[in-house]
Amino acid sequence: MEKIIKLKMEKDKSLKIYINDEEKLSISGDNRSITADKIYEIVGFTIGDHYTITSECEGNTDKQVLDFFKDLFDKIAEKVNALNC
C-alpha cells in the first residue's frame, strides 16, 4: 500500500502530520516535542507499505524546522522502503 506522509507547518507554527490526507497529529508551536513511539504509532508502519514524504509550509513560517523534520522522515522512509523491497 502506498502511504503518503505529509508534514505541514501551519501559520500558527504548529506542525501537522497527515497520512494519506488524514490528519494524525499536531505538534503545537508552544511545545515542539514528540516521542519516537508516537511517530511509529501514527505512521502505522506495515510490511509491504511504501512511504512518500511531502511537506508544505504556510508562508515560510519556521521553514528550517520543517525542513529538518522532513529530512528525518525522508531518511526513515528511504530505509523502510528498502526493507520492503
Added chain:
Amino acid sequence: MSHTQNSVIKLDLHIHSKASEYKENAEIVTRSTKENISILLSKLNEHKVALFSITDHNRFDADLYEALIQALNDPSSPYPYVKGILAGIELDVKLDEGMEKCHIIAIFNAKNDSAKLKHIESVINSKLLSEKNAAYPKNQFEEVLKEIGLDTILIASQSKDISNHNGKHNALSDSVTDVEEIIKVGYINALEFQKPKVEGILINNLTNLSLPISLFSGSDCHDWNHYPYHDATNQNKEFHHSKAKILPTFKGLLMAVTSPETRFNCRDNINNTFFDGIHFGDKVVPIVNGVNAIIGENGSGKTTLLKLINGKTNDSYVKKLISENYLKVDSDIEAAKIKYIQQGDIIKKFNDQALFKAEEGNNFNELDNSAFIKAFTDYAKDLKDVISDTINRERVINGLSKLTITYDESMQDKCYYIDISCQKGFENINNPHAQPLKDINDLISKVEELNKQEYFQVYTEQFKLLRNELNTIRASIDSKNKVVIFERNVKNIMHGCINDYSRKIKENSTSKDREIQEYNSKKQSFIDLIIEAIKLSSKNLNWPTAPSVLCGVSTNPKCGFNFNREARYNDVSMIESFYTKMFIKRYNNIEKLKDINTNDKLKEAIMNCTSIPDMEDKWKENLDKYISESTKTNDYITDGTNQQIGNTLGEMSLSYYKYFTQDSDNWNVLIVDQPEDNISNNNISTNLISYFSHIRSEKQLIFVTHNPLLVVNLDVDNVIFVRNNKGILTTDQGCLEYEDEQANILEIIANNMDGGKETIEKRLKVYGKNN
C-alpha cells in the same frame, strides 16, 4: 578315526548262551554254544554291534568267552564291526526284604584275561543257584561281587514304570521299594529296557531324579540264529541297539555310565570347518572335531601349539619350538572362522572395559543424552535469567536513590526545533514467536526425516496430512514473527535516524535550546529509569522448577543377555549434583540462590569463580563439567531374567563364555588358552562346562587347561598331553578311556594335573580307585 579316539558304537550287553538253559523251558539256547560263535559274531557284525557281553542267568562260561576273545583277536577276523567283549552275568537278586527278585546284569572289568574269566566262573560256581526261580539275597549278591573282586558296572532290568512294584517282571522296581534311592546312592549304575516305549516311560520317571543315569537296551537274545531277537518265536521287532560314544572297552562303558549326557544319544558334529591334526615331523597328533584339551606342565609348549594352530607364530620362543620340533598344521581355515582367546585376553579386556565390545561391533548401544542435556541447559539458563533479573531489580531500585532532577521553570520554554525523545530500548522488542517458530521447524524436519525412513513408508498418507497441518501452524507463526522482526527493524532505523536528527538540530540550536534539549534528555532518562524500576519490581521472578527425573539407559538384547548402557542420571534426581557442581556449598540450593542480588554475590556463589568478568565463562565451564560427568555411562549386562550378572572378573569371564558360546553363528573353531582363569571351580562345574557342552556338537573346541574339571567333567573327546624335554616335545593323546601299554589317559590326568586324581575319583567313585 584314530585308534585312540572313541566313536559312536552300538552295544548289546544282554545276550545269553547255552549256560542259561537251566532256567529256560524250551530249547531256545541249545544251539547258542561255543561251537556256534560264528553265528553270533556274524549277526553282531551284520548289525554293526561293536561291544557285547554274554550275560547268562547266574552262570558264567569262561570257555565260551575265551573262544569269543580268540575269534575277535584274530587279525583276519571276518567281523570287522565287532570290536570288544565284556565279561558279564545276569543275576537274579532279591534286594529288599519282602520284595520279589529282579534281574541285574553285572559287567566286569576282566580285561579279557583268562585267569580273571576263570575266577569269575569259579566264584559263581561256588555259589551256584540251582533252582530255576532261586535268587541271591542282597548280602549274598554282594558277597559274589566282592569275591569276584573286579570293577563292576551294574545294570538293572526295568521293563516298566519305576513305581510299578507288582513283582511280575523281574524289574528293579519289583525288588526295591524305592528305586530312586538305590539309583541315587549309586548302587545301580544303569537301567536296561527292551522296548522303546519303556525307554520313554523311564526317561519321564527319571527326569524328577535330577540325576543322569544311563538307559541301555538289551536284546536278551537266547537263540543266536535269530539275533537280535529272543528266539524264533519271541521277536521284539521294536528292538534297537543302544549307541554310545565310547571305545569298545570296559573303561569306555564306564565313561558312558558316568557321563550319559555326553556319551549317549550323541549326534555327529555338524561343524564342517575344523583342524584335524598337528604334525610333529612325520607323526600327526590328531585333533578331533569336538572338544580337545591340551594339558601338560607349565613350559611344556601347550600355548605354542595353540598359537601354531591359530597361525600366531611371531614370538621367537614359539618360532624356535616350531622349528626344532618340525611342527606344522595343515589348514586353510580363514581367520574369521576361528575365535582365539589368548591367556590374559579376558583380564585385559575386563580392565579396559572392553569385554563384550571387541567382537563384531559394540554390543552396547549409544545413549541419546539430548533430553537430559536440554533439560539442564534450559534449567541453568532460566536460573541465570532469574538471578540476573534479581540483580537488575536491585541495581535499578538502588540507582533511583542516586538519581535526581530539579524542576526548572525556565526549561519549559519552547524549543525552536522539534525535540524527539527516544526511550531506552526503543527497538528492543521481545519476540514471543522466535522459539515456537524454531520448534515447529525442528518438528517438521524430524517428520520429513522419518518419512524418508523405510519403516515409515507405509504411513506416507498420514505423514502428508501431518505435514500439511504442521505447515499451516508454521505459516501462522512465521507471519507473526515477521511482523515483530519488521517492527524491530523499523524502530532500529528510526532510532538511528533520530540520533542523526538530534545531532543536527543540536548543531543548529541556540545555547538556550541546547540547554532545554539536555534538560529534556535528562528528564527522559529519569522517566526511563523509573519505568524500568516499576517494571522490574512488578515482574514476577519465575524461579525454574528442577528438571524431572529422566531415563538414561539403552538396552540391546542379544543371545539371551541384555547389554545395558546406563548414564549416571538414569532414573535418579540429579538436582543436588547440579548445585554441587555449579555453586559453592553456601549456595547449593535454589533457596540460597534467592539471596543473590548483586554481581559480587553471584561471583562468590559460582564454583571456582574469582572475578565478575569470569562469571559467564565459569558458569558455562561448570555446566559443561556437570553435564559431562552426569552423562558418563556404566555398562552392565543382565541375563534373560533381567538379573544383573556380577561385575567381578570371574563372573564377567563366565558370562563372556556364555555369551560367546551362544553367539556362535559365524565361526567354527574356538581356541582358548586356559578358560578356567579367574573362574571358581564351582562355576566351572556348574556353568562353564555346560556352556562348552552346548556347542560341542556344532563347533571344534581346542583349549589349553590346567583344570581337571574341564577335562574329566566336560568329558572331552580328545586329550593331548604335551611334554617338553629340553626343547623336544612329545605327546600322548587319546580319549579319556584310552589306554595302551605306553599311555593311560586317565592316569596321565591323575598324575599330571593338580586335583586330577580327585576329580577322576569323584566321577568314578562307585567303581573303586584302580581305574
